[in-house]
Structure formats: C-alpha cells, structure tokens
Amino acid sequence: TNFPDALSAAPAATLFGAPLLLTPVGSIPTNVVAELIRLQPARIVVVGGVTSVSDAVVETLETIAPTQRISGSNRYETSRAIVADAFDTASTVYIATGSNFPDALTASAAAGSMGAPVILVNGAAALDQETLDLLASLGTTTVRIAGGANAVSASIHSQLAGSGFTVERVSGGDRYDTGRAINAQAFVTADTIYIASGANFPDALAGAALAGARGAPLFVVQPACVPQSVSLGMTALAPTRIVLLGGTASLSAGVATYLRC
Numbered sequence: 001t002n003f004p005d006a007l008s009a010a011p012a013a014t015l016f017g018a019p020l021l022l023t024p025v026g027s028i029p030t031n032v033v034a035e036l037i038r039l040q041p042a043r044i045v046v047v048g049g050v051t052s053v054s055d056a057v058v059e060t061l062e063t064i065a066p067t068q069r070i071s072g073s074n075r076y077e078t079s080r081a082i083v084a085d086a087f088d089t090a091s092t093v094y095i096a097t098g099s100n101f102p103d104a105l106t107a108s109a110a111a112g113s114m115g116a117p118v119i120l121v122n123g124a125a126a127l128d129q130e131t132l133d134l135l136a137s138l139g140t141t142t143v144r145i146a147g148g149a150n151a152v153s154a155s156i157h158s159q160l161a162g163s164g165f166t167v168e169r170v171s172g173g174d175r176y177d178t179g180r181a182i183n184a185q186a187f188v189t190a191d192t193i194y195i196a197s198g199a200n201f202p203d204a205l206a207g208a209a210l211a212g213a214r215g216a217p218l219f220v221v222q223p224a225c226v227p228q229s230v231s232l233g234m235t236a237l238a239p240t241r242i243v244l245l246g247g248t249a250s251l252s253a254g255v256a257t258y259l260r261c
Helices: 004-015 030-039 055-062 075-086 102-113 129-137 154-162 175-186 202-213 228-236
Strands: 044-047 067-070 092-097 118-121 142-146 166-170 192-197 218-221 241-244
Touching (some): 004 075, 055 067, 102 218
Parallel strands (some): 142 166, 192 218, 192 241
C-alpha cells in the first residue's frame, strides 16, 4: 500500500536472485502465502517497520521460513539498512528521492541489472552524514542521481561532488522521459523490456526486481499510451519481447498495441 521500502528492496532482491512480493499491512494474502510455499525459501526478508508490515504477518512468515525484518525509524533509514544488509561493496550507487516513486522505480531495475543499490534520500535537504558514511563504507566512487533538481536538489549534487564522488545526474522532462534517460545510460541493447504504469506503483515494485534479475530495463508509461520519448528509447534498444506488468486497468489495450501519446 506504499512504495518507499520496496524501492530499495528491488535491487537487493536482485542481488540475491530473489523475488519481491507485496502484502497489506495487517495480514498476508493467501495467494502470496501459496507462492512462498511454492518457492521454498531458506530466508524471508521483511522490509519496513510494523506500520508497514505487521508482526502478525511476520509470525505467519516464520511458519514458512526463518524471517528477518529490516527497518529503520523512517523510509530513509530503512533504505540505508536494506542496502547495508545486501551490499558489501558498490562502486556505483543510484540515489533517488524517497518522496515519490517513478524515478526510483526505473533506477531500481537499472541498478539491479548491474549489481548496484538504490539509496533513497530527502531530495530537498542536504545529504545526512549517515548516507555519506554508507557510500564510504561501500567504496562508492560514482553516484548516479535519478531525477531532476526538483527531485534531488542541485545542492546535493554539489555536496557529493565536493565529497570526492563522480556525480552523474540522469533526468528528463518528466517522469517518463527520466525513465528513458536512465535506461539509455544503463543499457545498450535489451532483448526484453518491461513496461509498467507510471501513474501508480504496485505493479512496477515487483517488476523492478524481476527486470533487474533478467538484466532488462523497466520503462514507465502513461496508462493509456506510450509517451513518444519512451517509444523512441524502447525502439533504440531493439527488443524482441515486451512484457506489460499489470492488467488493463493499469495498462490499456492501447499500450499493448504501442499507441503513442
């Protein structure tokens, strides 16, 4: 029912070759339980505190496999905790605003495909010391900022550059064009491309982990059509297969026929 925890979890899941499953706060759906039983995991990781995933859900999960909760006092601390748990080193790290989802969604798939993490930040404020310390502990040399200055400020760009990092901002005219730019930087070609709605987040959350595991890009599009810049970006990658994530309420028949906006 919310997006922040899963945004950082997608590249972490990809690193382990793991799927990402969603749940309501208070109880876990029977079809998700059935999928967990089918997968026979040796370890289940719950991301987020009890206000995101309740202890009752964790108790149910414990009956399937040993379960670990990774959380912090807010979305940013949780993001750092997820990254610290999964990654020992990361020469390249993506950062994205934690106040909205589109930039980080596309970045999660791109980062996952290259074994890199995504760290959520408060894009309107200076980077906190904890984030800088995490980057140092990972041995990071390059930081890719997903999104424009309205998402992650120019002062953060300057702060990172002044701290000795190579900083690359990847952005476009809107959320759809930013996704195109992120994928254009991360991928030269792609046999498979995943598409999800940029108007809502659930389908793309699990899809980002899947795309990252397959080494494939994830593009966000409008629910009824494919923005022209995205269409051109997809064509440039010369895919042989396109996978739409979600039903027709998320992506219309127009998107399935490649209707341009």
